[in-house]
Amino acid sequence: MSHRSRVYTITMPGQRAVQRQSLPDVIANDIRERILSGELEEGMPIRQDALAVEYDVSRMPIREALKRLDAEGLVVFTTNRGATVVKHSPAEVEEIFDLRTMLETDLFRRSIPRMTEADLIHCETLLEAMEVSYDTNDVGQWGALNSEYHLALYAAADRTLSAELLHRLNLQCDRYVRMHLSVMHMREPARADHRKLLEMARKRLIEEGCAILENHIQRTKQQLLELIAEKKPD
Amino acid sequence: MSHRSRVYTITMPGQRAVQRQSLPDVIANDIRERILSGELEEGMPIRQDALAVEYDVSRMPIREALKRLDAEGLVVFTTNRGATVVKHSPAEVEEIFDLRTMLETDLFRRSIPRMTEADLIHCETLLEAMEVSYDTNDVGQWGALNSEYHLALYAAADRTLSAELLHRLNLQCDRYVRMHLSVMHMREPARADHRKLLEMARKRLIEEGCAILENHIQRTKQQLLELIAEKKPD
DNA sequence: GGACATAAATTTGTATCCAATATACGAGAG
DNA sequence: CTCTCGTATATTGGATACAAATTTATGTCC
Known part of the structure; x- marks a missing residue:
């Protein structure tokens, strides 16, 4: 259930490639996968707060991640009403x-x-x-x-x-x-x-x-x- | 120089349509225009703080606006180094x-x-x-x-x-x-x-x-x- | 005098907090 | 009994505050 612990710093110590993805990036990727896999269903409203506790971060990176997915066309924002998974005709x-x-x-x-x-x-x-x-x-x-x-x-x-x-x-x-x-x-x-x-x-x-x-x-x-x-x- | 005062509430009084655009939307539109007009030049780094004082808002809506423009392909983010106006070959x-x-x-x-x-x-x-x-x-x-x-x-x-x-x-x-x-x-x-x-x-x-x-x-x-x-x- | 290392300052990224808006529920009137 | 209005609650949006990272500046050593 929990997507713990800063996927951020899982690089081997001494390894050069210091994970350069930002938190919103990592989270956006994960949420995207959850949408594509159907775990998050069409039209389903997405609660930022719920995701925030799931990923154990504040709502801020969640919001950025959702905004990114919005730009990609996978979720849609309605002002003051949050995001929902898009539904295509x-x-x-x-x-x-x-x-x-x-x-x-x-x-x-x-x-x-x-x-x-x-x-x-x-x-x-x-x-x-x-x-x-x-x-x-x-x-x-x-x-x-x-x-x-x-x-x-x-x-x-x-x-x-x-x-x-x-x-x-x-x-x-x-x-x-x-x-x-x-x-x-x-x-x-x-x-x-x-x-x-x-x-x-x-x-x-x-x-x-x-x-x-x-x-x-x-x-x-x-x-x-x-x-x-x-x-x-x- | 200043892009003052909440472009937000410029609707006629008594008019039905109460401007429903969010702050980041309005700001994104304005910044987009500034990029398209060439005011913000190619490769030029974009300081979030500078824009924030210009528009007289916090850096948060600026960030969202820039993220949106990033998704549109007009600016590009480099982690911890901010956004720059894209340059096309x-x-x-x-x-x-x-x-x-x-x-x-x-x-x-x-x-x-x-x-x-x-x-x-x-x-x-x-x-x-x-x-x-x-x-x-x-x-x-x-x-x-x-x-x-x-x-x-x-x-x-x-x-x-x-x-x-x-x-x-x-x-x-x-x-x-x-x-x-x-x-x-x-x-x-x-x-x-x-x-x-x-x-x-x-x-x-x-x-x-x-x-x-x-x-x-x-x-x-x-x-x-x-x-x-x-x-x-x- | 130049180069590397270290430290200060600027800038981005994240968290917490407060305000504004929407939804849900309940009470009262028709 | 139903519809409407008002209040309460929950959720999003924005501001302030703090931490991490990067760039610039300074100083020391060669």
Whole structure:
């Protein structure tokens, strides 16, 4: 229950890298994870004071953390009424996936011609790690690796702002993916897609790769929307 | 020099809408404007205390405002070293415009078939206001109207997240546009473009409209990059 | 005279405290 | 019995105060 003790100073003594994250950073990361995992539900009001005692800090860093998540679009503030976890309409979920499609195909298109052998190997490594988490059914880790793999495919594009934007979008929809992904329906074709994406990159087949990518994201979107629609009437 | 007295309560007495913006909101808006206008220069460190006395508030709302601007990408925080105004490389400026091109053409494409007469009239109104600010040479107002006009063109698309994202991107590049726009070179063709965009929307000529839009943004990008390149060696 | 170490001062980050606002509950009137 | 108004409580927003960290300045040693 308790998230004790200043995650702040857990570095080994004598180790150089003195944990440079600020308290609000650490807390924001943790709360974000709790939102994405579904522990903090949609529309649920967030009590700053409660979180403050949980993390054993004052309300100030909590507020900053929440403000950050507000900026990321994961929670929403109402003046003098505090923060609640955002709730996206199906239309908005669809929009998020469409934006991802645009951004990712653009990035992939720019990236493929510039990918080095090292880039390809890095992707391969992530792909294999991801396949392990398929099998062990570790949804949380799979989600993280999935994001990371996609970003690795686009790293050679060297488009920091786009990548940052994409990361934000992923945070937005990750929650829904996780909520429904446990159903497992969609994961086999996705698995094949992921491999094919890397293959196309290797062969420098730009248009073919982008087509697969577009299909990949749009299919995920479609399946997700169907699952949401099914679950809606409760 | 002084930004006195709670911008908070400037509503007419008896008016219903009791200013509901929080202090950090108001302050963030003002600081944002100061950054966009170039008053706060690139790379310049921002002293929280100095701003606090300027606005006659404690450092707390200032911090929140800066955190918000940090999330918007206008300032960047370094732990224990405070905030500085972000500095974009030419490559990043280029990326911003490319992202705008993608987003805006997508929005325009979705919007055109759905625009009502009311939408068209609203655009017309903004267009005329913008032409006035061309002539009076009010750069600040022109920038705001330009943003608003573009958003109005896409309103019918009903894509709130995309519009929000676009708004953020506009904030990012607005500063550079304003810095160089005073040169006036580019404004005449842009003026013509703006009118043509509305025309195309009226005639429901989707592809033609998007082509003009893409050209419009890309040309602005090109001119801006040239101006930046010229000015670089100082 | 220069470089490193140490100390002072400025500045950020966090906590506690107070005020303002919203929600919840209860009493009284219609 | 229900609706409205008023009061009480809880929660957020902002200010003051304090601690940690960084940068600047000073002094000593080589």
